[in-house]
Amino acid sequence: MRAKNKKYFALAALILVAIVVAVTTFVKLKGNNKEEKTISSVxxxxxxxIGVQLGTTADIYVADEYEGDDAGTNVVRYNKGTDAxxxxxxxxxxCVMIDEQxxxxxxxxxxxxxILDEAFTEEEYAFAISKDNSDLTAAINLALEELKADGTITSIINNYIGSEDEIGQTPYVKQDVxxxxxKLVVATNATFPPYEYYENNSIVGIDIDIMQAVCDKLGYELVIEDMEFDSIITSIRTGKADVGAAGLTVTEDRQKNVDFTSSYTTAKQVVIVKSSDSDSSLSLSEKLYQNFIxxxxYNYLLTGLRNTLIITFFALIIGIVLGSLLAIVRTTHDRNGGLTLLNFFAxxxxxxxxxxxxxxxxxIIYYVVFSSVNVSKIFVAIIAFGLNSAAYVAExxxxxxxxxxxxxxxxxxxxxxxxxxxxxxxxxPQAFKNILPALGNEMITLLKETSISGYIGLMDLTKGSDIIRSVTYEALLPLTAVAIIYLLLVTILSALVSKLERSLRKNER
Structure with a gap:
């Protein structure tokens, strides 16, 4: 990138950060004028x-009890508990209603x-398994009984939420069996500490350790798939995962879709409220260290960047090749009247x-088209974005x-x-020169569209920032970092397209 372009990018990045900070400050000042409702009991x-995580039992309870009532209760649903x-x-x-731990x-x-002293309700957790896999349900139930009898499950739970003397003292160690x-593919939503969460770039927690112990008993290799909470049961039903382990409570609606193992622990639904207006005392440097170092x-962002670039590159190739073929079919029919059937399908x-x-x-491509095929999520994303891009490239x-x-x-x-x-x-060749700016715009659009890859549990740039936010509860820095990375990528792509345009113009002289 030329020095001039570097200056433009640095200026754009500074302007972006300044705008974000200014807007954030303004919103905070406006927010301070909001009259808050005091909640001291259920x-x-x-x-x-009331904030809840989408698809959880808290969502179900609050919807049944309060949504649409005469008091005007507002139920706000979030994809993650940390967002709430x-x-x-x-x-x-x-307030936020969520599980106790x-x-x-x-x-x-x-x-x-x-947390309010009064619990909203009590419930039990179990693992979800497909109704078509009753043998696996029976096997896991047997393993859970053995793990309860020998004290393994109690030891795992105490290692995370026991007394001060017990926490961290009995970590489960994977057995050499x-x-x-x-493989046993376990679907989870790793934003639910202490049951499943990220630590040192790995997914850990009570559910993960129990499933590892079950795999040791049954002779499976544990594979963890992190995804949105409301996608877990869908993944089990479509065969994308064998087991759902995400602090799942047995409900009538869920039992219509999947089977559950025997319970392995009890839990409560509690209410979180603000107890004061105190802000974080961390300095900017401390926040930078906490969020990235x-x-x-920072590895979450690096992994997400790598996957984003891989998906964009191969999807663009599919888009250009398939889009060009579709365009040729369409223009051939428009000019010569041939290829009628192909033109119809195009x-x-x-x-x-x-x-x-x-x-x-x-x-649709992940849960329907590839429902019975175990393929890489990156491959699925490449196909999905490639097919989507081809339609726009064709025109x-x-x-x-x-x-x-x-x-x-x-x-x-x-x-x-x-x-x-x-x-x-x-x-x-002449058409390519004419459409180069439009192709450059499509490439930029495709790059930014990959930010939705996290909906199938794929680690992209946006998903990387989500994981950081779920650990640090800081939104500004991770999202700003991702915005700057996208801005840098778009600036580089725009510069490359401009350079190619200048090169093609020289050949015309």
């Missing part, structure tokens, strides 16, 4: 704004939060892809071909060139 929940906690810290909601973990790191039964958390493809959201396409290339004067095509045919050679040697 009886005060009516008429308040951040909203509470920013006074966007009045995660609540303790959240309040331990936030002195301005507290035969893994002749292959501590426990090597138009149908373009209508469907361009008329539906990219995220929906990604989920770009078609417009480029149509912009080339018809006389160019007739000149090639008059020289005795067949249709395919005329298109390849005369029309397409």
């Amino acid at each position: 009886e005060d929940l009516a008429g308040s704004s 906690i951040q909203a509470l810290l920013q006074s966007k909601i009045d 995660p609540a303790k973990a959240y309040t331990a790191k936030n002195s301005s939060l507290s 035969s893994r002749e039964n292959g 501590e426990d090597g958390r 138009k149908l493809y373009l209508t469907i892809i361009r008329g539906t959201p990219t995220m929906v396409q990604l989920l 770009v290339v078609r417009s480029g071909i149509m912009s080339v004067d018809q006389g160019q095509f007739e000149a090639g045919r008059s020289l005795g060139l067949p249709y395919n050679k005329t298109m390849r040697l005369i029309i397409l």
Whole structure:
């Protein structure tokens, strides 16, 4: 990148940070004027704004008990418990209902939060398994009984949430046993400490250790898949995962879709409220260390960046190749009236892809098209984004071909060139020059669209920042870092496209 471009990027990055800080400060000042509802007991929940994690039992309980009531209770649903906690810290909601142990973990790191003494309800946790896999359910139940009898489960739980003398003293150690039964894929949502969360770039927690102990008993190799909480049961039903382990409570609705093992622990639903308006006392340098250096958390962004670039590169290749073929089919039909059937399917493809959201396409390809095939999530993302990009590239290339004067095509045919050679040697090179800026825009759009890859549990840049936020409860720095990385990538891509355009113009002289 030229020195001039570097200056522009540095200036743009500084402006972005300044805007984010200014907006954040303004919103905080405005937020301080918001009249907050005081919640001192469960009886005060009516008429308040309650945050819950989407698809959890807290979501179910609050919806049944309060949503749509005469008091005007507002139920606000978040994809992650940490997002709800951040909203509470920013006074966007009045309280958060969540499981007791995660609540303790959240309040331990936030002195301005507290848990109401009164629990909302009590429940039991179990592991979810497909209804078509009753043999696995029976085997895991047997393993759980043995692990309860020999004290392993109690030891695992005490290692995380026991007394002060017990916490950290009895970590479960993976056993050296035969893994002749292959892999056991466990779906989880690693934003639920102490049951499942990230530590030192690995997913750990009570559920993870218990599942490792079960795998040691049954001869499986444990494979953990981190995904959105509301995708876990879908993954089990579609065969993407064998077991769901995410602090799952047995409910009637869930039992209609999956089976559950016997319970391995009990839990409570509690309410978290703000106890004070105190802000974090950490300095900027301390926050930078906490978000990126501590426990090597910058690796989440590096891994996400690598996956984002891989997906973008190969999806772009698919998009250009398939899009060009579709464009040729469309222009051939428009000019010559041939390829009627292919043109029909090409138009149908373009209508469907361009008329539906990219995220929906990604989920359909992952959960439906590849439901019975165990393939890499990166491969799934490449296919999904490649097919999506092809629909837009097709129209770009078609417009480029149509912009080339018809006389160019007739000149090639008059020289005795067949249709395919005329298109390849005369029309397409000229069309490519015309559409280069539009292709550059499509490449940039594709790069940014990959930020939804986290919905299938794939680690991309945005997912990396989500993991950091789930650990540090800090939103500004991780999201700003990701925004700057995307800005840098877009600036580099724009510079490369501009350089290629200048090079092509030189060849015209």
